[in-house]
């Protein structure tokens with residue numbers, strides 16, 4: 526399928542911006558390292574569940590020095606409410622150790638630096654860059670990947686391709702916001718299994734919405 530006409534993409538992005546104005550990360554953290562840990566924990570786990578786990582965790586362990594000296598089993602016990610907790614525990618400890626050894630205890634401020642940390646992929650690195658350091662970055666998670674494809678904004682074969690396409694489409698100053706708009710849309714209306722197209726304010730412009738619900742009521746068109 527073709528990508529949207531640039532004018533249509535612009536209209537979609539404008540509506541997303543209006544609808545999800547002020548959307549931001551729901552993860553709770555007290556410093557950059559805690560943000561990094563929270564984002565690492567959020568893979569295959571909801572932000573709410575991460576916050577439940579980190580509420581106690583961050584009271585006991587504040588920064589990389591605290592995490593670097595933990596035993597894997599100890600940290601795994603603390604974060605067992607999150608998916609893949611054993612792997613995450615190992616990676617968080619190794620990342621903390623590397624930050625102490627190579628980065629003087631500070632979370633690196635570059636994509637290249639962040640990507641050298643165990644367990645940190647492009648999505649996590651981009652979230653940290655934009656949230657902690659206000660550096661323009663567009664993180665593509667599962668919601669962003671799916672919603673951008675359905676709307677015809679960017680149909681990459683991989684999250685990396687989608688990131689490149691979205692960065693070409695969206696002005697740099699909006700990269701961080703677009704990440705949150707698309708996540709919020711994925712959570713509230715454009716769910717993976719059952720998108721609520723008849724209630725979606727973007728249906729008029731959405732190829733997938735028109736395909737799935739060609740006869741849907743005009744809710745989505747009222748706001749057009």
Ligand code: SF4
Pocket residue numbers: 675676714715716720721722723725726727728731732733734735
């Ligand atoms: S119309 Fe449906 S598929 Fe398109 S963005 Fe809205 S919810 Fe998603």
